[in-house]
Amino acid sequence: MSEQERSQERAQQQSQNTGRGFGSGAGGPHAGQEQVQRQTQESDAAFDALLDQIDAVLETNAEEYVRSFVQKGGQ
């Protein structure tokens, strides 16, 4: 991952973390933010679970797998 992408990721995570510690309970000014944060956390959790699954399915010898895949040119 490039430096630019890493800093983009960090910025994104920081904006998701805003709202923690501000207000609580329904109806408060930051309730919407908390809901978004909860949804983001849920989708993060779902994404993590998906990554786990992909990790498990991915070919174990990645280098050999990729190296062996050679095709003839087509149209």
Added chain:
Amino acid sequence: MGIENEYGVAVEGVHGDRVDPITLSAAVVTAGTSLASRWDYATESPLRDARGYHLPRHEALPDQLTDETRYANRLLGNGARFYVDHAHPEYSGPEVTSARDAVAWDRAGDLIVQAAAEQASATLGERVRVFKNTTDGKGSSYGCHENHLVPRGVPFDAIVEGFTTHLVSRVPFTGAGRVGIGQHGEVTGFQIAQRPDFFEARVGLETTVRRPLINTRDEPHADVLRWRRLHVITGDALVGQWGTWLKVGAASLVLQAIAAGLTWPSVLNPVAAFRAYSHDPSLQQRWTCSDGVDRTAVEVQRMLWERVSPVVAGAVGEWWLDDAGAVHAAWGQALDDASRGADALADRLDWAAKYRLLQGLSQRGGLDWSSPRLAALDLQWADLDPDKGIGLTLERQGALRTVVTPAEVEHARTEPPATTRAWLRGWVLHHFAGHVVQATWDQFTVQVGGRVVTVRLPEPLDHTAARWDHALDEVTDAAEMLRVLETGGARLERS
């Protein structure tokens, strides 16, 4: 219209250099066909160029001589063609009249090819894998081609001008994603699409070298005075159904607009633009257009989306795309979502979903774009084995949108589309395969008693279920079938 895929093929645990891909592909094709007939090459004209001349055979590259009977070649009961093309198993889907049907028969093709690979594996005693991608990342590329029927009266120049702009800018909505930049992946990084690095010309007849954005092959497999078949070779092969749907549907809308005489600014230096747009997953890359405006790929697509609106509403021209409205609406929604970046498209498009996974994996493992693990994900995305394929796994998890139901795909494996001549070809194969001597897209030849009769199908939109289903329903033998067809106005020729 229709989609044809050349699939990547490999033997597990065996380096590709040690495999004869032609033999392997033939094994897959031979294993995969239950209803089959011999292919008829008589109406093929791979050397005729849309710009108005024939390339003499002795000047043709061997690659251009696609009409030579060398390899396994089958016509299937669902109207498709399954064969070996340039060392790849190829499935060429039947003619359809909706983007949705294109997806159903395309996905059916994936299932047929995967089943064929499994059958070949059992026969060969080796695990054969098939991949729905378009490059091995080492300098070779193969195609996912779209075929679009266009009225012959539409000036070819208008197609070159207007359609090129769409083809080079559509990558955010049609890309498969690729780890590696450059034909040999010589630059590390991620790009939106797999095919752009392999395109080197604006217009041309070749398809295997000096690939052109607009392919001039003029082989309509139809009444040559009425129709042109535009053979589009720039697209990526997509595992995701939604991306496939939007890809062929939007292309059809753009062609419909061109046929209606609508025009728009063009992207300058389109070969370079195609690569530049693909190389920027942030979707920020701008490129100068003929009106002096610099646009991102998404902005070019937005412009096209607006310009084709009149034909969707039915105000201009006449076309046959049954789901035009749905395609246009979905395209518009995707344009809106694209303003929020790749992540917003990750539920629909191969490249965006792949990109998201790759970023997640690289974060976990502290990997960079040169890591083989990321390249492995890229490759395995396209594996058509449902237990291994990452694209298919995401779809099963509900993380990649579908367009058709499993039942519709199952239907498409064995039955032809009802709304084109594919229907009649499929019907004949289902009922009288033993009598079929040869078949191709626009004709089939049957032997009945001592007679050899060819039925010509020059109109892709003719010979539908609506025309023949009722009349053929009661037929019990092949001779009666011919009588019904002849009485019903079909063109029969006796040899």
